[in-house]
Amino acid sequence: MSATDSAAKAQDNDSGMAAKDPAKRRRALLIVTAVFILAAVTWVLLWLFVFSRRETTDNAYVGGNQVAISAQVPGTVVAILADDTQRVEAGQVLVKLDSTDADVRLHQVSGALAQAVRQVRQQTESATSADAQVAKARVDLKKAQADLARRQPLIAEQAEAPETVQHLRDSVDQAQASLDAALAEAAASHAAIEGTQIANNPAVEQARANFRAAWIAAQRNAIFAPVTGYVAQRSVQLGHSVQPGEQLMTVVPLHDLWVDANFKENQLRHIRVGQPATLEADIYGSGVQYHGKVIGLGAGTGSVFSLLPAQNATGNWIKVIQRVPVRIALDDKELDQHPLRVGLSTTVSVDITDDSGPKNAPVGNGKPIATTDVYEQMASKADEEAEKIIRANLSQRSAN
Known part of the structure; x- marks a missing residue:
């Protein structure tokens, strides 16, 4: 091949590639443009049907009740029956205090209650005896009056000495005085017991109240768990002299938990009470989802209730977006399957599709948010013990 032919062939190849490059570039530009358009359409659709219908935050943490366990009476710790991380049941003994002084006091008031019952029994018998004396005085008065009525007509006939009749009159007056005295004594005897039975006599009731207080x-001296939960923050030690109200440990129920999601103020526009929410906890990751609902919005931002609230009226001011806690109730069944701990981090997404609900939580229904019957049971047992003492010191006739 000559040099001339080679040069001509090279020129033809360069012109062909130059012709093909613009077509390739146009196709590449079209593909890139289509990708961007598709991405934009996808984003718009996602915004319209997904992102615009929910508010999301990862500034959310698990909350729960932290029941402080404290002593109700002063004493010295002699036993600790629960430690951190252990589960305790409602009514379970957590700490025991030395009960020597309390036992002595209980024996004293127990004897006082028994003595009060016996004294009221004695007063009842005295009142019965006084009634009998009244009946006897009435009979004596009727007899004296009958003797006087029988002898008095004989004076006109001078068949009876005046002195005798005068003695009979004196006997009537004396019988009347005896009756008056018996009536007064009976009234005094009945004043202490009138209108009541022995068991509910004021003296017995007062002794019963003293016994009840001492028994409780x-x-x-045994400190009970008011709720079922897990022990945390145990600070009590053996030999510790505790005072009423001093915190010894904390019991945290892990069944009734909630999440406080701190949304930015510009995210609250469409959040309403009752809206559904989905949550993911960092402890389990995205593989576990919790379902809850909004039950209320905080009454103020976190900065307002902080220990040192911001004073924006002083110095140079820089605007900081505030956050408001939104409380999310959790499903107890899901908590049983995947337990959480207070303070854990979560990610919350609230479905705001329906924003017709109330912005603030409604008025409460008056029902307690938490209850315990541990102390009520203690009081009822005290009444049972008092009844036993009262029945043991009643006579068989009074009991019937």
């Missing part, structure tokens, strides 16, 4: 005080 003795039982309070």
